[in-house]
Structure formats: structure tokens, C-alpha cells
Amino acid sequence: MTSRQVSILDGSTFMVSDDSGDVGAGGQPLDGLFYRDIRHLSRWELRLNGRRPHALAGDLTEYDTAVFYLTEPTASAFDGPPVTVLRQRRIGNGLTERLTVTNHTAQELALLLDVLFAADFADLFEVKNKLPKTGTHKTSVERDRVTMEYAHGDFRRGTVIRSEGAFLADQVLTFQIRLEPGQRWQTEIEVSLSSNDHAPAVKRERHPNIDQSLDEWLAAAPRLDTDWADLAHAYHRSLVDLAALRFYPDVTPCSSVPAAGLPWYMALFGRDSLVTSYQALPYLPELARTTLRALAARQATAVDDFRDAEPGKILHELRHGELAHFHQQPQSPYYGTADATPLFLILLDEYERWTGDAALVHELEGAARAALRWMEVYGDSDGDGFIEYRTRNPDTGLANHCWKDSWNSILYPDGRLASSPRATCELQGYAYDARRRMSRLARECWGDDTLADRLDRDAAGLHERFNDVYWLPDQGFYALALDGDKRLVPTLTSNIGHLLWSGIVPDDRVDAVVGHLLGERMFAGWGVRTLAAGQPAFNPVEYHNGTVWPHDNALIAAGLARYGRRAEANRIAVALLEAARHFDHRLPEVFVGADRSVTRVPVRYPTACSPQAWASGAPLLLLRTVLGLSPRVDGFAVDAHLPGHVGRLAVRGVTGRWGLVDAIA
Numbered sequence: 001m002t003s004r005q006v007s008i009l010d011g012s013t014f015m016v017s018d019d020s021g022d023v024g025a026g027g028q029p030l031d032g033l034f035y036r037d038i039r040h041l042s043r044w045e046l047r048l049n050g051r052r053p054h055a056l057a058g059d060l061t062e063y064d065t066a067v068f069y070l071t072e073p074t075a076s077a078f079d080g081p082p083v084t085v086l087r088q089r090r091i092g093n094g095l096t097e098r099l100t101v102t103n104h105t106a107q108e109l110a111l112l113l114d115v116l117f118a119a120d121f122a123d124l125f126e127v128k129n130k131l132p133k134t135g136t137h138k139t140s141v142e143r144d145r146v147t148m149e150y151a152h153g154d155f156r157r158g159t160v161i162r163s164e165g166a167f168l169a170d171q172v173l174t175f176q177i178r179l180e181p182g183q184r185w186q187t188e189i190e191v192s193l194s195s196n197d198h199a200p201a202v203k204r205e206r207h208p209n210i211d212q213s214l215d216e217w218l219a220a221a222p223r224l225d226t227d228w229a230d231l232a233h234a235y236h237r238s239l240v241d242l243a244a245l246r247f248y249p250d251v252t253p254c255s256s257v258p259a260a261g262l263p264w265y266m267a268l269f270g271r272d273s274l275v276t277s278y279q280a281l282p283y284l285p286e287l288a289r290t291t292l293r294a295l296a297a298r299q300a301t302a303v304d305d306f307r308d309a310e311p312g313k314i315l316h317e318l319r320h321g322e323l324a325h326f327h328q329q330p331q332s333p334y335y336g337t338a339d340a341t342p343l344f345l346i347l348l349d350e351y352e353r354w355t356g357d358a359a360l361v362h363e364l365e366g367a368a369r370a371a372l373r374w375m376e377v378y379g380d381s382d383g384d385g386f387i388e389y390r391t392r393n394p395d396t397g398l399a400n401h402c403w404k405d406s407w408n409s410i411l412y413p414d415g416r417l418a419s420s421p422r423a424t425c426e427l428q429g430y431a432y433d434a435r436r437r438m439s440r441l442a443r444e445c446w447g448d449d450t451l452a453d454r455l456d457r458d459a460a461g462l463h464e465r466f467n468d469v470y471w472l473p474d475q476g477f478y479a480l481a482l483d484g485d486k487r488l489v490p491t492l493t494s495n496i497g498h499l500l501w502s503g504i505v506p507d508d509r510v511d512a513v514v515g516h517l518l519g520e521r522m523f524a525g526w527g528v529r530t531l532a533a534g535q536p537a538f539n540p541v542e543y544h545n546g547t548v549w550p551h552d553n554a555l556i557a558a559g560l561a562r563y564g565r566r567a568e569a570n571r572i573a574v575a576l577l578e579a580a581r582h583f584d585h586r587l588p589e590v591f592v593g594a595d596r597s598v599t600r601v602p603v604r605y606p607t608a609c610s611p612q613a614w615a616s617g618a619p620l621l622l623l624r625t626v627l628g629l630s631p632r633v634d635g636f637a638v639d640a641h642l643p644g645h646v647g648r649l650a651v652r653g654v655t656g657r658w659g660l661v662d663a664i665a
Contacts, residue, residue: 005031009262009611010064010092011247012036012320013193016263019058021068021087021097022046024118030127030263033095035193037267037321039127040159041095043118043171046085048072048101049111053085062214063244063611065090080104083111095191103179113175115189119159121150123321125329128264135322139170146170155325158194163187195320217243221283222663224623225650228643230577233585234619241586241611242280242287257291261589261612268318268333270295270340271403272613274347275551279617281354282629282654288351289360295344296367298333305392306330308401312374314340316398329396338379338389338401341371342430349437352445353631356657361445372438372455375431381421385465386482387431388423402427403552404495404530409544410481413491413535419484426495428466429502435459436503463504476512492516492532494552500559510563517556518568525596526579527553527572533593540593547605550576550587551614554621561625566641573622574643580619587615623651627663631656640665 004019005028016031017023023031024043033041046053053070060066066089071081086100103109122133135152146168148159165187166173177185212220217239224235246256247266259265260272273295277288298318300309307330308316319331330336348368352361361368379387391397399407402424410418435455443452470478472488478496479488497517499505505513516522521532524540527548531538540546553572560569579602580587589612592603609615627649628639636658642649642665650664 004058006058006060006066006068007262008060008064008066008089008091009244009266011256012259012266013091013093014262014266015041015089015091015095017044017058017066018055019068020046020053020055020070021058021066021089022052025052029130032122032127033091033191033193034124034263034266035094036195037124037319037324038157038195039122039124040119040157040193041117041191042120042122043116045116046070046087046099047112047114047116048083048085050114054081063240064092083109085113094193095189097189097191099175099187099189101177101179101185103181103183106181108181109177109179111177111179113177115173116171117146117161117173118171119148119150121157121159121322123323124264125321125323141168141170144168146173152322153326154196155322156194156196160192160194161189162192163189212243214240214243222651222653222655225648225652226646227648228577228646230581230585231619231623231646231649234577234580234587235623237580237585238616238619239283241616242276242284242613245611245613245616257294258287258613261609261615264607264609265612267320268294268298268315270314270316271337271343274314274340274343275555276613276617278343278347278350279551279554279614279621281350282624282651282656283620285351285355285655288347289355289357292344292348292351292360292364295340296364299367299370300335303392304335306397307334308336308392308397310335310374310378312341312370312372313337313378314344314371316340316401330393334397336391336393336398336401337405338387338427339403339430341374341379342387342427342434344368345371345434345438346430349441352441354656358445361441365446368438368441372434375434376458379431384486385462386423386469387427388421388482389427390421390484404493404544406543408542410489411491411537411545412489413537415537418481418489421484423482424495425466425470425478425480426498426502428462428470429499429504432459432462432466432504433502435462466504467506467509471509476509477516478513491535491537492522494522494528494530494549494556497528497552497556497559500563501555502559503562505563507563510565514560514563514565514568517560518571523571524548524593526575526591526602528556529593541605543590543605546593547590548579548593548602549590549615550579550618554618554625558621558625561628561641566628569625570641570643573626576618576622583610586611587618588612589615627651627665629654629663636661636663638663638665 007016013035015033018026022045025045032039056069058068068087070085072083082105084102088098090096138149140147145162150157245259258276260269273291277291298315300313313335315333316337317331318333323329324332389401436459439452439455442448480491480493481489521534531545538546557569557572588608588610590605590608630637652662
């Protein structure tokens with residue numbers, strides 16, 4: 001039986017082990033100590049007198065610390081173990097592990113405690129895709145340390161292991177221990193990590209590797225006061241997980257931004273960071289500020305086919321691993337996203353609405369104008385008024401540049417792939433919303449009425465064209481996309497819910513759209529499926545073709561509320577928070593789209609990230625939706641519509657252009 005995995009993280013460093021604290025012992029493909037996309041420990045196993053101890057408990061104490069309580073194996077289940085081992089683990093820029101061994105017998109014991117280690121320096125995507133290494137490894141042993149190094153051309157990584165009192169070899173630390181009856185022995189092992197341009201020291205203080213400690217982060221956030229237990233637990237979990245996912249990208253060395261998710265996406269992602277920052281705006285506005293600056297600093301300025309870059313485009317992904325370094329994958333940075341650019345503009349406007357921070361709007365005016373130009377020139381490459389995408393890099397680039405970016409997500413109902421270029425429906429909604437929002441900023445912040453008037457005209461024209469072209473009158477919903485031949489792709493998907501969020505749906509079509517979203521084919525009981533059941537393409541365990549995504553549902557709920565469909569929005573909010581209860585109140589990236597009446601419990605998707613940024617942000621947006629929180633020029637508005645079982649709901653200390661206020665239902 002496979003043991004449970006225990007994952008701790010702090011920014012761009014994370015460690016995945018089994019529930020005894022071991023790495024490499026259980027055959028799990030993704031375990032180890034990772035730093036900046038490279039695995040610096042691929043083996044980290046404890047042996048007591050040559051045998052693996054038995055794990056009684058192993059779990060997190062905070063997001064960056066874990067404790068494992070182990071015993072020496074005994075001959076009988078009824079024998080008391082003579083020796084226990086406590087492993088206390090903390091990560092930051094590296095790893096510290098404190099080992100405490102206790103003799104529970106009435107006699108003196110002589111023990112051997114070994115720590116077996118190795119570093120394969122595998123790129124995260126070499127782990128994911130089972131690719132071989134091509135560089136050279138070197139291990140050197142000195143009096144007080146073991147150094148493992150990896151080199152491939154000008155790419156370098158290193159792992160250094162230190163511990164007082166250990167006998168050191170190139171793959172093992174050995175401690176010879178003699179304990180009197182009842183005596184305890186303790187030591188600490190320090191693992192430091194280095195890359196070409198980073199050689200940070202292992203942190204010894206308790207504070208996370210970010211600009212605020214967890215206690216400071218939680219204290220700065222608004223306080224939730226409610227009798228809705230599921231929401232209260234999920235709110236706290238979300239704040240903690242968003243704290244854990246913060247890291248310093250190179251482009252903003254003094255400010256932290258949210259990484260996308262553990263384990264595959266501990267990096268800066270345009271789309272994910274923008275959506276997460278939008279979700280968290282009323283509670284953690286600094287995430288939006290730092291995310292906008294970080295993405296503006298890496299905005300594309302030229303055409304680069306390999307990286308799918310075009311002037312004004314916002315990046316998709318920024319990596320630091322070996323494959324990105326040698327351009328075997330276009331991720332340093334990679335720009336294969338068509339939605340991050342309009343989402344950047346949407347977040348910039350929403351941030352100013354909440355905070356009144358016009359200085360940032362002026363600071364990023366050039367980036368915003370470049371993003372608008374990208375939408376008009378490169379995003380709409382054929383001049384038909386719609387944003388479409390096709391990768392410039394067919395060898396290693398992504399086929400899909402929308403949020404459903406798996407290779408087979410944009411397909412006909414029968415499962416045939418749509419041809420490229422593809423113009424998915426929600427991209428047009430984002431582009432419409434971005435133009436409306438930039439019109440306001442142009443008029444109110446930049447003093448450019450000419451631009452504002454043009455953007456208003458362009459938005460109105462897009463609204464009319466979109467509703468003429470994409471609407472399927474016989475079926476009562478919007479097509480998923482236009483394919484490369486400008487044919488409609490009439491697949492029923494959750495993308496239509498994003499159209500409500502963007503405001504591009506006319507009032508007389510809302511009932512039909514809502515009927516589909518909350519109907520039996522789409523609503524699984526835990527949330528709206530990405531693709532409706534009953535179509536041949538539907539698969540409840542396919543990444544984007546039938547699963548339930550919390551962030552997707554939170555945006556849909558916000559869209560429902562935008563059109564006054566508060567009861568339907570609450571239905572989604574309640575379902576998601578009830579699902580969170582089954583995941584220790586931490587919503588995973590995605591779960592299986594099986595019907596709730598059949599499974600009775602939500603089923604985790606096999607490779608779902610957890611924690612994952614926009615899943616962590618989903619409860620925050622749901623809370624905003626239920627309370628009806630919105631910024632106003634003349635103050636802060638609350639228009640609550642509570643589920644029937646909730647009697648008390650308030651968020652105290654919401655910060656914004658109005659100062660600190662309490663939002664009380």
C-alpha cells in the first residue's frame with residue numbers, strides 16, 4: 001500500500017516525502033527537495049540499525065514545517081517500541097532537519113542512525129516526462145560536509161549537507177549513538193542549495209522566505225465572522241495557502257507574488273497569478289499590485305516564435321530549470337497564452353477600483369497601452385474582431401492558449417479537435433471587459449478621452465459581433481469557439497459561465513445560459529463541469545473535458561451574481577465549500593466530474609495540484625460574491641444574499657480607497 005505524501009513549501013522551494021519523512025523509498029515519481037524547478041534531493045531516507053523505522057504519524061505543522069514520529073519496528077504489535085525517532089523538518093532556501101532519538105528501555109543502547117541521500121538534479125519536467133539527464137555529477141566529502149554538484153555546460157546546481165558529529169560518506173551520514181535508559185539524543189542536519197546565480201543560506205529563523213511572517217500575513221487580512229463553518233475553515237486555509245505560495249521572482253526581487261501550485265507549477269504564471277490576485281483583491285490587495293508589476297516587467301517587446309512572444313503580450317510561464325535554460329522548453333519566459341493580456345488589463349482596473357492607487361495605473365500606463373495594442377494587432381491576427389490563437393512553435397509550444405490549455409480541450413461534441421487558429425468564446429468576453437475597463441482608466445486616470453471613446457466603440461462593436469456569431473439559437477448557449485475555418489464549435493462547456501463574469505451576455509439570453517450551467521448535464525453536485533455530460537467528448541476524469549475546477553466555478557458564481565442570479569451563485573458556493581470539507585477545507589486544483597448522487601464524496605483528480613493558487617483563491621471570491629462586496633466611487637457597497645442555513649456573515653477590516661471598513665450582511 002502506498003503511503004500518504006506529505007508536502008511542505010516555501011516560495012520556490014518545496015519538499016515531497018512519504019509519511020515517514022523519507023524520499024525515494026516508496027517509488028513515488030514526484031518526491032524530493034526541489035528548488036527553482038530542479039530536484040536537489042532525490043533520496044533522503046532514515047535507517048535505524050539498518051532498518052526503516054515504522055511511521056506512527058507524519059504531517060504538516062505549518063506550510064513550511066512537518067513532523068514525523070517514528071518507532072523502531074517490533075516483533076509484536078503488543079510490544080512497546082524500545083526507541084522512538086522524532087523528525088522535525090523545515091524548509092526555506094534549503095532544508096533543516098532536527099532528529100531526536102529517545103531510549104524508552106531500562107538498559108543502555110548502542111544505535112546506528114543512517115541518513116541515505118542522493119541528488120539527481122532532475123528538472124521538474126524531466127521528472128514529469130521521465131526524461132534522462134545529460135550533464136555530469138560530482139560528489140566531494142570533507143570533514144564537516146558533503147557537496148553534490150551538477151554541471152551541464154554553463155548550467156550549475158549544488159547541494160551541500162552538513163551535520164556535526166556525523167561520519168560522512170558520499171551517500172550516507174552515519175551517527176553512532178549510545179543512550180542511557182530514558183536518555184534523549186539530538187542533532188540537526190542542514191541542507192543548503194545553490195544555482196548559477198543563487199546561493200542563499202538556509203534560513204534559521206521561523207519566518208517564511210517572504211516579506212511577512214505567516215502571523216503578520218494573517219493579522220493583516222480581514223477577519224471573518226460567521227456561523228458558516230465550511231466557509232470559516234476554507235477562508236483560513238486559503239489565506240494560509242496563499243501565504244505559502246508566495247515567492248520572489250527575479251523581476252520583482254523585493255515583492256512576493258503567488259506561484260501557481262504545488263508541485264508542477266511553483267513558478268510565476270501570468271493567467272494563474274492574475275486570476276488569483278483578482279480573487280483575493282478585497283482581502284490581500286498587495287498580491288494584485290506585485291503581480292501587475294512583475295508581469296509588466298516581463299511583457300514581451302518583440303516577436304519570438306520559439307517563445308510564442310509578440311509585442312505587448314503578457315507571459316504565460318517563467319521557469320529556471322535546466323530545460324528552460326537550454327531552450328529545450330520555451331519557458332524562460334514563455335508567452336503561450338491569449339488570455340493573460342486582457343486579464344492583466346482587467347486586474348489593473350479592478351485594483352484601482354478597490355485601492356484608489358492611481359499611481360500604479362500611471363506607472364503601468366505604457367504596459368497597458370501595449371497590451372491593448374496586442375489585443376488589436378496580434379491577438380486579432382486576421383482582423384475579424386475576435387481574439388484567436390495558434391502557436392508559433394509547433395514543436396514545443398502549447399497547442400491551446402486559453403485557460404483550458406491541455407492539447408485536447410478545444411473539441412467538437414463528438415471529440416474531434418477543432419482546427420487552429422482557435423477563437424474560444426471566453427477570450428472574447430475578456431477582451432470586451434478589458435476594453436470597457438481601459439476606457440474608464442483612459443478617461444479618469446490618463447486624461448485621454450480620445451482613447452476612451454474609441455475603446456467604448458470597440459467594446460460595443462465586439463458585443464454585437466460576438467452575440468451575432470457565437471450564439472446557437474437552437475441550443476440556447478454560446479459555441480465553445482470558432483475553429484480555423486471560422487466554423488462554430490458547438491460544444492457545451494463551462495466557458496459560457498465566464499461570459500457572464502465579463503458581462504457580454506445580453507439580458508434576454510441569461511436564463512438560457514443559466515439553465516445550462518445549473519442543469520443536470522453540467523452541474524455535478526459539487527460544481528459546474530468543464531464539459532457537459534451527454535456529449536461523446538465528455539469524460540469526468542479528463543483534465544478539461546468533464547472535471548470540476550474550483551476557480552472556474554468561482555468565476556461562474558461571480559458572473560451569476562453580476563446578472564442578479566444570487567440563488568444560483570449561492571448553490572455553487574455551498575457545493576464547493578461542502579466539497580472542501582472532504583479535502584481538509586483546501587480545495588484542490590480540480591476534482592473528478594462524477595455525479596454527487598453516485599459518489600457521495602468529491603473525488604480528487606489524480607494529479608491535481610494542492611495547494612494551488614486559484615483554487616485557494618476560489619473561497620475568497622465566493623465570499624465576496626455571497627456578501628455582494630463591490631467598490632464604489634463614493635464608498636464601499638454590501639449587497640448580501642445569504643444561503644438559508646447562514647445566520648451571520650461579516651468581514652471586518654476590509655481595506656481600500658475608503659480606509660478600513662466592516663462588511664456586515
